[in-house]
Every structure is written in C-alpha cells, then in structure tokens.
Amino acid sequence: MMSFKHANDATYIAQLLGRVVRTPMQMHIQxxxxxxxxHLYLPYFNEETVKDVxxxxxxxxxxxxxxDIYGETLSGKKFETLTVRPKKKKEEQQTPGxxxxxxxxxxxxxxxxxxxxxxxEPAGYLTPTAQPQTTGEQAQQDxxxxxxxxxxxxxxxxxxxxxxxxxxxSDTTAPSExxxxxxxxxxxxxxxEEEDLFDREEVMKFINDAGLLSYNVRALRINDYLKSxxxxxxxxxxxxxxxEAIREIQDxxxxxxxxxxESLKADGKYDDLVQQVKQFKLATQIFDAFGETVDxxxxxxxxxxxDTDIDRQFRIADVKLGREGIGMAYGNKYMDHFDLxxxxxxxxxxxxxxxxxxxxxxxxxxxxHGLNDDYRKYIxxxxxxxIRKEYDSIVSDGDPVSKHNFxxxxxxxxxxxxxxxxxxxxxFVSEVTGTAKLKLNGWEADLIETEEKxxxxxxWIRNPSRGSWxxxxxxxxxxxxxPTYPDFIVVRKDERVGYVIDILEPHSxxxxxxxxxxxxxAEYARQNPGVGRIQLIRMSKDAVGKNQFKxxxxxxxxxxxxxxxxxxxxxxxxxxxxxxxxx
Numbered sequence: 001m002m003s004f005k006h007a008n009d010a011t012y013i014a015q016l017l018g019r020v021v022r023t024p025m026q027m028h029i030q031x032x033x034x035x036x037x038x039h040l041y042l043p044y045f046n047e048e049t050v051k052d053v054x055x056x057x058x059x060x061x062x063x064x065x066x067x068d069i070y071g072e073t074l075s076g077k078k079f080e081t082l083t084v085r086p087k088k089k090k091e092e093q094q095t096p097g098x099x100x101x102x103x104x105x106x107x108x109x110x111x112x113x114x115x116x117x118x119x120x121e122p123a124g125y126l127t128p129t130a131q132p133q134t135t136g137e138q139a140q141q142d143x144x145x146x147x148x149x150x151x152x153x154x155x156x157x158x159x160x161x162x163x164x165x166x167x168x169x170s171d172t173t174a175p176s177e178x179x180x181x182x183x184x185x186x187x188x189x190x191x192x193e194e195e196d197l198f199d200r201e202e203v204m205k206f207i208n209d210a211g212l213l214s215y216n217v218r219a220l221r222i223n224d225y226l227k228s229x230x231x232x233x234x235x236x237x238x239x240x241x242x243x244e245a246i247r248e249i250q251d252x253x254x255x256x257x258x259x260x261x262e263s264l265k266a267d268g269k270y271d272d273l274v275q276q277v278k279q280f281k282l283a284t285q286i287f288d289a290f291g292e293t294v295d296x297x298x299x300x301x302x303x304x305x306x307d308t309d310i311d312r313q314f315r316i317a318d319v320k321l322g323r324e325g326i327g328m329a330y331g332n333k334y335m336d337h338f339d340l341x342x343x344x345x346x347x348x349x350x351x352x353x354x355x356x357x358x359x360x361x362x363x364x365x366x367x368x369h370g371l372n373d374d375y376r377k378y379i380x381x382x383x384x385x386x387i388r389k390e391y392d393s394i395v396s397d398g399d400p401v402s403k404h405n406f407x408x409x410x411x412x413x414x415x416x417x418x419x420x421x422x423x424x425x426x427x428f429v430s431e432v433t434g435t436a437k438l439k440l441n442g443w444e445a446d447l448i449e450t451e452e453k454x455x456x457x458x459x460w461i462r463n464p465s466r467g468s469w470x471x472x473x474x475x476x477x478x479x480x481x482x483p484t485y486p487d488f489i490v491v492r493k494d495e496r497v498g499y500v501i502d503i504l505e506p507h508s509x510x511x512x513x514x515x516x517x518x519x520x521x522a523e524y525a526r527q528n529p530g531v532g533r534i535q536l537i538r539m540s541k542d543a544v545g546k547n548q549f550k551x552x553x554x555x556x557x558x559x560x561x562x563x564x565x566x567x568x569x570x571x572x573x574x575x576x577x578x579x580x581x582x583x
Contacts, residue, residue, distance in 0.1 A: 082428035082436055083411045084200040196434070197425055198458050203491055204408050204427065206499045211377040213528055214406035215474045216396045217483040225365040226322050228398030232371050235394060239387045241378050242371075246324075249367065253321070254330045256360065257350045264349070277313065277345050314344040317351040321360075368398060380405035401474050401481055409469050414438070414462070421445070425452060427459045427491070438462055443539045444487065446547060447506055450583060451490050458499065461489040471503070475520025477513050484517050492532065500532035506549075509538050515572050518552070522563045525554040538576065550580040 223231075229249060236245040264270040318327045331343040350356050372395055379391045388407070395402040412428050417439035423429075426436035440448065440462075451457055464470050465485045472483045490502040505521070507514065518536050525534045535551045542548050552575065554560050559579050566572050 078416050079413050080416050080430065080437065081411060081413055082426075083431050084204045084408075084428060085410060086196070086200075086429050086431050086434045200427060200429075200459075203459060203499060204410070207489075207491070207501060208405075208407045209381055210406075210501060210530055211380045212406040212471070212501065212531065213376075213524065214404050214470075215472045215483065216392075216402045216404060217472065217474050217481055218396070218400045218402075220400060223397040224361065225368050225398060226361055228394055229364045229368040229371070230322055230324050231390075231394045232368055232398075235387065235390055236371065236375060239379075239382060239384070241375050241382075245371070250324065250326060250329045252363070252367075253326050253360065254333055256356075256363070257326075257330050257346060258334055260350050260353070260356055261346045273349055274345050277348055278310065310341050310344050310348070313348045317348050320351050320357070321347075372403060376403065376405060380407065406471050407469070408461075412467075412469065414464070423448075423460075425457075425459045427461045436462075443547065443549075444506060447504065447537065447549060448488070450549065451488075451504075454492065456493040458491045458493055460491070463487060463489055473517075473520050473524045475513070475516040477516040482513075482516070484513075484520060486521075490533075494532075501530075502533040502535070503531060504533070504535050504537060506537045506539070509573065509576075512569075515566060515569050518554070518563045518566070518572055521554045522560040525560055531555060538580070540582075549583050550576060551583060552576055552580050 230246070233245040233249045236242040237247075261270065264273065314327060318325075321327065327344065327347040330347055334343055334346070336342045379388060382388060388405070392404050395404060408427075414428075414436070416437070420437040420439035422433070422435040422437050424435050426438065429436045448460060451460060463485055466483075467485070470485050471489060472485055474481050475484055476482070484505075486503045486505040488504040488506075490504060492500050492502065494500040503521075503524075505517070507517065514536075521534050521536060525531060528534075532555065533551075534554045536554070537552075538550045540548055540550050552559060552563070554563065556579075559575065562575050562579070563572065566575065
C-alpha cells in the first residue's frame with residue numbers, strides 16, 4: 001500500500017508518469033492513436049493529491065512530460081474513441097415479393113408482400129399455406145376462365161380459386177389498410193441513414209498530404225549530426241526516394257579526407273606526420289632478481305618504426321567516423337598498391353586533426369538539414385508507416401527542435417467531459433453516433449460557431465495539447481525554446497486545390513507568452529506557405545458590451561514582418577490595434 005506522508009511525495013506521481021510515457025524507441029503508432037495511450041494504476045494513492053498533480057500538469061502547456069495527462073476513477077468511463085470512418089448502416093434491400101427468414105419464423109410478412117397481395121387478392125381471400133401443383137388440364141381451364149372474364153369485363157387480377165370465401169362487411173376496408181401499413185413499413189426500411197456532412201477520409205488525406213510542419217521540442221539532442229546524417233541517407237536509399245544517398249555521403253567524406261592529405265603533401269608536412277603515426281614507443285625499467293631497481297627507477301624510452309599498431313589506430317578512426325566504412329571507401333578509391341597501409345595512415349591523420357573533425361561535423365549538420373528539407377514533403381506521401389516512423393525517429397534524435405510532417409491518425413481518443421456539446425462537423429466523430437462530444441469554454445465555443453457560419457467552412461479539429469499526433473509549433477521565451485499547440489485546426493473549401501487549412505489560437509492578452517507565440521506563429525507561417533490563415537485571436541467587447549474577436553493573421557506578410565521585429569508585448573498590442581481584424 002502507498003500513501004503520501006510528505007508534501008514532496010506528490011511529485012512522485014509526476015516522476016512515475018515521466019518514466020511510463022517515455023518509451024525506449026520514442027515512437028508513436030500513426031494509424032490508431034488509441035494504441036499510444038499509457039495507463040498508470042494508482043489504487044492506494046490519496047485521491048485529492050492525485051487530482052492536484054493532474055491539474056498542475058494539465059495547466060502547464062508544453063511541460064516536461066510530452067503528453068496529455070488525465071485522471072479517471074474506476075467507477076466511470078472517461079475517454080471516448082473518435083474516428084474518421086464512422087460506421088454506416090447498410091440500406092436494407094429486399095426483392096419485391098421475397099420473404100426473409102425472419103418473416104418466416106415470426107409469422108409476419110413484409111410491407112411489400114402485404115401491399116402486393118392487397119392489390120392482387122380480393123377481400124376475404126384466404127392465403128393457403130401450400131398450393132398443389134397445377135396440372136396441364138387445370139391450367140387450360142384456368143386460361144379459358146380468364147379469357148371469359150376478360151371478355152365480360154370482370155377483374156382479371158384475381159387468381160383462380162376453387163373455394164372463395166364470402167367477404168364480410170367489416171372486411172371491405174382490409175386491402176387499403178394493409179396497403180397503407182405495408183407502404184409505411186417499406187418506406188421505413190428504405191429510408192437511408194443521415195448522410196455525413198463531408199467526406200472525412202478525403203479531408204484527412206488532404207491534410208496528411210499537405211506536408212505541413214509539426215515540431216518535436218526536446219531539452220537535449222540524442223545523436224550527433226554525423227550519425228543522424230548516416231541514418232537519413234540510409235532511409236532515403238531504402239525508401240527509394242534517393243537511391244544513391246548513402247553512397248554520395250560516403251564519397252563526399254572521402255573527398256574531404258583526400259583534400260586534407262593533398263594539402264599536407266603540398267605543405268611538406270605529410271611525411272613527418274606519417275612517421276609519427278608509425279612510431280612505436282617502448283618504455284623500459286631495469287630490476288635485479290630480487291626486485292630492486294638497478295638504475296634508480298630510470299625509464300628508458302625506445303622508438304621504432306613499425307606497421308603493427310596501424311590496424312588498431314585505423315579501427316579507432318573508423319569508429320570516430322561513424323562505423324560507416326568511410327576508411328575502406330577511401331582505400332578503394334585512393335589505395336597505393338605499392339604501400340597497402342598508406343590509405344589507413346591518411347584516415348588516421350584526418351581523424352587525429354581536431355579542425356578536420358570540426359569541419360566534418362559542420363558538414364554533417366548542414367547536409368542533414370538539407371536532406372531533411374529536400375525530402376520531407378515526399379516522406380509524407382509514402383504509404384509505408386515503417387518509413388514514416390523511422391523518419392520521425394531520425395529527425396527527433398538529430399535536433400532538440402526537429403521538424404516533422406503533420407499527419408493525422410484514423411482513430412483518436414479524447415477525454416469524456418460532462419456538459420460537452422455534440423458536433424457533427426468535427427473531423428473525428430464517434431463510430432456509433434456520428435458526432436463528437438466536446439466541451440469548449442465560452443469563447444472557444446463562440447469562435448467555432450463563428451467559423452461554422454462561413455460559407456466555405458468544412459470542418460474543424462480540436463488540437464490537443466501535448467497529444468502524440470497534435471500540431472506543435474515552437475516559440476522562444478526567456479531564451480528557452482518551448483512547444484505550443486494551437487487550439488483549433490479549421491478546414492475550408494478552396495476552388496483550386498480543394499481545401500485549405502487554417503490554424504487558430506484564441507489566447508488571452510494577459511499571458512506572458514503572447515509575444516513569443518506570435519513570433520513563433522509568424523515564423524511557422526513563413527515556413528509553411530500552404531497554410532491558409534494562421535491567427536492569434538483575442539476576445540474583446542464592442543460598444544454595447546457584446547463579445548467580439550480581434551484576429552492577427554500571420555499569413556499576411558506585412559503583419560508577419562511587424563511581429564517578427566516587435567521587442568515587447570506593448571508593441572504587439574499596438575500591432576493588434578492597427579492591424580487586427582474584428583469579427
């Protein structure tokens with residue numbers, strides 16, 4: 001059993017959560033976000049303390065734990081699964097006059113069968129449970145009787161019968177009643193389920209193919225750029241986006257080694273350095289048979305020239321170059337067949353030079369970012385989820401602030417909050433009801449209502465703070481990079497490309513992070529020209545006290561430049577006054 005004895009024990013939950021949510025592979029499942037959830041069962045913890053810890057973690061946007069934290073009791077369900085593929089009931093289609101097994105066993109007939117009999121059978125006609133097969137003679141008699149009835153003007157639709165039952169007066173209205181009941185039942189059967197407002201899968205595909213940036217913000221960088229460069233090159237080669245990527249990287253590093261060696265030869269330093277590499281130092285001391293020193297512990301150094309230690313130094317150099325076979329690649333291209341160890345010495349000299357290694361890592365950083373920028377948009381279009389996961393892992397491990405392609409899963413999980421409103425135009429909806437029950441605060445709900453009134457509005461998405469799939473934008477505050485998660489993503493129709501994506505962030509002007517977030521949004525808009533509106537939104541009141549929204553759209557170049565050059569919150573407030581749009 002566990003219980004809290006000290007105030008500091010409350011942080012223990014946060015520490016447990018931090019360990020639980022950080023998986024070793026640092027990967028997320030893209031298709032079904034529900035599989036990314038981690039649950040921590042705390043049966044004996046103080047309930048009020050747990051609530052306090054959860055609320056503190058929820059109120060810190062972009063905190064140290066990179067996920068959404070929720071608390072739930074065992075007595076009630078707190079989460080709901082939403083999807084872009086809600087189930088649709090298949091319209092029941094039945095051949096006219098055909099009876100289903102259900103009708104047979106329940107002793108009932110469908111409305112269509114009742115209606116058909118009502119128009120073909122006279123009132124009071126008893127339907128037999130089984131009819132004997134008509135012989136040829138009977139068929140001929142029936143045909144003759146039918147012709148005579150036709151000539152005499154009688155009803156030709158009534159079938160031949162040997163024992164008609166005299167109808168009772170009360171039965172004369174039965175056909176019309178049966179017909180009406182059957183028509184009503186048939187109408188209920190044929191009425192299709194209410195159609196969706198829009199094609200959810202089409203919208204999700206458009207968003208995933210748009211190549212929007214989303215960022216992963218970490219406190220530390222896990223890999224050096226050289227290792228990240230190799231991983232990126234291997235990924236591009238394996239995915240066939242750039243088959244020669246890893247070979248190009250190897251060739252470029254080989255040329256760096258060759259250029260360094262040629263410069264040493266040109267300066268006349270090469271032979272001396274080679275001699276130092278090949279020298280073998282042996283230090284000796286002399287003792288007698290009783291362990292006493294002969295020459296007062298004097299150390300005698302002996303130097304000799306040998307190739308014995310070159311292989312060991314070459315292996316160490318290969319490790320420092322990333323274990324990618326750079327040394328052997330250099331040897332394959334520049335090997336001297338009269339001196340088979342010369343190429344190994346060249347590689348050893350390159351690695352031993354500190355300036356050379358600095359240039360190598362600077363090259364790796366620039367090359368890594370170049371490959372990432374060139375092929376990121378193509379990674380987003382690859383169907384293989386394994387490739388996308390590996391790409392996300394590479395860029396996350398390479399930079400403290402890493403760029404990723406924003407992609408939506410097919411299924412997400414949201415907290416079930418009492419008092420929520422049902423929305424049919426949210427992109428993710430319940431599989432059963434076709435709606436998403438979400439609880440928004442007052443002005444968030446007003447903002448969505450305003451967006452829904454736009455003639456080109458399609459749908460919207462609640463962007464969860466610290467969600468595994470959420471759109472994240474970095475910003476700087478007090479010299480530290482922090483992540484922010486805009487509240488809403490809105491999709492609108494566009495005549496040329498089909499849809500356009502907006503990013504909306506309602507934000508109180510009282511928060512200290514206003515300027516940092518505004519600059520972060522401005523930089524994001526600059527790097528993502530395909531975004532529609534990207535707005536920082538404030539709530540204000542008009543002359544009569546009615547709420548109104550004032551929007552600062554970072555998509556507009558003039559506003560973006562003003563925000564980027566603002567140095568304090570007062571200047572940002574002035575930009576809102578001069579350039580903010582009231583809606």
